[in-house]
Amino acid sequence: MPKRKEMCSSVSIEPDKGIVMMSISELHDFKGHPFKVERNPELFELRQSIEKEGILIPLLIRKNPNGDGYEIIAGHRRKEAAIWAGITELPVIIRELDDDQATIAMVDSNLQREKILPSEKAFAYKMKLEAMKQQGRRNDLTSGQVEPKLENETLEIYPLESEIDENGRVIIKQKSGKKGIRSNELLARQVGESVNQIKRYIRLTHLIPKILDMVDQEKLALTSAVEISFLTEEEQYELHAVMEIEQSIPNLSQANRLKRMSQQNRLDMDSIYEIMEEVKPNQREQVKIPLERVGKYFPADYTPLQQIELIEKLLREWAKQNKNISR
Template sequence: MSRTKALENVKLTSFDDLFGGNKIEKTAEAGDVKEIPLSELHEFHNHPFQICSDEELAEMIESVREHGVLVPGIVRKRKEGGYEIIAGHTRKHVCEILGFETMPVFVKEMDDDEASLVMVDSNIQRENIRPSEKAKAYKIKYDAMKNQGKAGNSLKMMSEESGENYKMIQRYIWLARLNDDLLALVDNKQLGIVQGVSLSVLPEKEQEAVYDAISRHKMKLSTVQANTIKQLSVDGKFNEQILERYLTSAQKQKRKKEITLKNERLSEYFEEETTEEEMMNIIFELLETWKRKKGSAQNE
């Protein structure tokens, strides 16, 4: 039996966890499997997901090395020639690593919105997804659903399909308006999602100025600081000089409140097995006692 014929008899659910699950199965349940040269398979036009070198990828490489690609990708024909990958970017990458020349795929007819929905749904449930990837993916899906006339209840539908709270999905969609530099800070946990949402209302030039300033100051913005910068922009008062003065002032205020307690001093008062949390609790209890005594003395 040929490899292609064998693939036609494989149930797509057998490798759901590795290759995309029931969403792909329902989309590709009809049609013939074709072996397409890797050179003719092109990335989706606005594919937001990155291929990571992690344990999951290593498992996929070993599986494909041993069994071949058991779950075909999904592609559509391109006007420019060749095929656009809708689901199967990682599989193609694995095939390239292993030196394969072709990959099994289902060739489907889909418009841009249908293809976008399948592309997002076949990737969004992956375990290790960066906030930037999720933000761009949810934005793509939201726009596609809006084009299909589903904007009214799209957030609710997306929440039900993904299992993620619809308010969180809405935050991610707003987050997608950040430039790539600020999104990278979110991915690296140097900028919080809530703070990123606040900054997402800023025009591109102002976002560039904020990125430059917080990078130079090595700051992680608080919610209050991000909202203050947002309000400056909304009120038309944002410029680089005002931003610089505000961030410099915020850093000075923060430094005034920071006190470093050296371990060698603390060891004079605490046993070695005392945890940091226990130390802090005792220190603040003593400060509260001192505060009450000080207040009583002043009232005498």
Template structure:
């Protein structure tokens, strides 16, 4: 390992480096050979060689790595906790090593830090947030966080997501990879994916195969029906095909201008987030109407 002027430092303003409010953090600042770095186990965030990566590579070539990564010791080198994109940029830039801060972190603390330093990135896929939130949720519970709702609220703090939104994402993590990919590409809405996540794994496989074969993907309403059929033990390959090819509502269709819808949401909201809000509001409206009907029947 190349150890150039390694010194133990106490970061009194850790927030300046990593955007957190955690201070009084001890670590060793040094440079580590790229060959000694290893990815975080089950790292949920994709590291793509895209246009943004090329921009990072050019920055590394011109200015070096300005913000060090965070690593922790492992059996044969160091596990990268934060800085996977910088690590890849150094590789593409032909750098032999990378500046890092070495910290002694247990699995739970490392997981929370890994998620928190990545979760505010732009354009995260639903699958990335789903897996990341699940990892952080489990880590916090293992650390002794009290109450599911409280823990979900804490998980979403860094990204500004509510506990309910966090729980929806965590449900998505129960989808098989194929269905989760369809959520990522927008072929299946997030709320539909959430409902499909309650299906058994073999049932999810059948749904994915049927959808891919006929090119029809479950709508939120159809996903809800599939969930009910699964709970009643009536879900089969035949019933899945029959439901997907059946035209929903055979009555009039309603088209709403996407521009008009956009006016109601912050510019930063993604298509998936907008859909989630709309379907949630429609669910609430439907439940309210059903409640009114039931109340009218009461003597």
């Protein structure tokens, strides 16, 4: 390609010039990008597709506001798969976007993925909600409003929507003829979650990384994690240490008690131990005997209750005999 050298020069490339080729070394991740890019089976499949057919959808980028080169808006996984495949240049579309436009486009493009971790949703929802607030303020849609804390967001704005057209152009516009609604309600509609669920996810951003990882790994329930998010950072580290030592995960009731004790300034390592050492119903040891191993010993008309009663009776007799023998 005779123009390849020029096309790879960040000095000569301007926005809205269509699809151009660019060196991967000039492409930088979006600042605060909340979505994990890992070399897993899904990325390996993308790598194989790129090796066979090339990159069919160009990356969307903008000039890097934090330094040299360009910042990726959409295409982080494509970039990583290309690196894995040994590709050094990628097709890109450059657009002029401010921080809020870029954030909304970045989040929207990634929320289309099939599997999204709770931690990814948490930071993505938080970032997009803050960008929506800024969009509303700049359009003078919130004059006279008192700005609340993010997790209790009630800012009233007019509906804004983003879309990427067939040429890769990001369009963010205000829906005409619509009454203003609260930003968290609008976000909930856009992502298909309830407002309360949005708030729950955003609360996860207050968790320390080790506990947030437990949510992603489905070791800790989302509802319990939300309660734990109200603990101080130091208390969370202490709780995590106790969880590892005791090999126990707090249920919702225990997590709620930890939260209340923290709010009352009564939570310390001893009280954490006391709560976590409790035996939960689902953690009591149980002995399960497969029916195919013992069923043949019972009369055909015996109910499960009768089978259990007979087993208990035989065990009592065995215990008595064993006691006499030990004497």
